[in-house]
Amino acid sequence: MIWGGHAVRVFASREPVDLRKGFEGLSALVRSSLGHDPTSGDLFLFVSRNRLRAKVLLWDGTGLCLLSKRLESGRFVALWERSRADAIELSAAELSLFLDGCEAIGRERLSARRVDPKRLLSSGFYVRKPPCSTSNESKIRRS
Numbered sequence: 001m002i003w004g005g006h007a008v009r010v011f012a013s014r015e016p017v018d019l020r021k022g023f024e025g026l027s028a029l030v031r032s033s034l035g036h037d038p039t040s041g042d043l044f045l046f047v048s049r050n051r052l053r054a055k056v057l058l059w060d061g062t063g064l065c066l067l068s069k070r071l072e073s074g075r076f077v078a079l080w081e082r083s084r085a086d087a088i089e090l091s092a093a094e095l096s097l098f099l100d101g102c103e104a105i106g107r108e109r110l111s112a113r114r115v116d117p118k119r120l121l122s123s124g125f126y127v128r129k130p131p132c133s134t135s136n137e138s139k140i141r142r143s
Contacts, residue, residue, distance in 0.1 A: 009042045010095045012079050012088040016049035023064050026057045038064065045095060051075035054099065074101050 011034050021029070026046060027038040036042060044057040054076050056067040077098060079088050090098065 008092050010045060010090040010092060011036060011042060012045040012090060013047065014088060015080050016051075016078075017046040017055075019046060019048045019053050019055055019068075021046075023057070023066060026055065026066070027064065030057065043092075043095065045079075045090070045098070047076050047079065051078055056095070056099075069099055071101060076101065077103055 011030075013029065013033065015033075017026075017029065026044070029046070030036050030038040030044050034044060036044070038044065038057060039059045041059055041061075046055045046057070048054070052075060053068070053070045055069075058065050058067070079098075
């Protein structure tokens with residue numbers, strides 16, 4: 001997969017988009033309607049009004065990439081009809097399911113929520129130092 005694991009955030013447009021737009025047009029939509037920076041490393045999903053096409057805009061560290069998909073049968077889920085939230089956020093796993101045509105996306109969360117490191121600290125989660133550490137297996141607080 002081109003995007004990196006569970007740590008990546010995916011933001012979907014809250015309305016259908018004219019997918020004739022390219023890098024500059026979609027980047028402008030990310031800034032104006034989604035309120036994010038297209039070079040943040042997050043992924044941004046756009047779907048056409050007829051839901052036959054979708055594009056994902058991502059920054060790979062050296063430039064913008066644009067993944068485009070056209071379904072041969074069926075339609076993508078209309079996320080804007082199923083979500084009442086201001087921002088539609090998906091996990092990388094949910095994005096993969098969406099691009100595969102899964103109809104459950106947007107109805108309910110299908111993957112675990114991201115874990116906040118600050119919450120781990122307050123819960124008292126400890127981890128042992130790696131074997132190459134200089135001290136003898138003392139416990140440290142994970143950050």
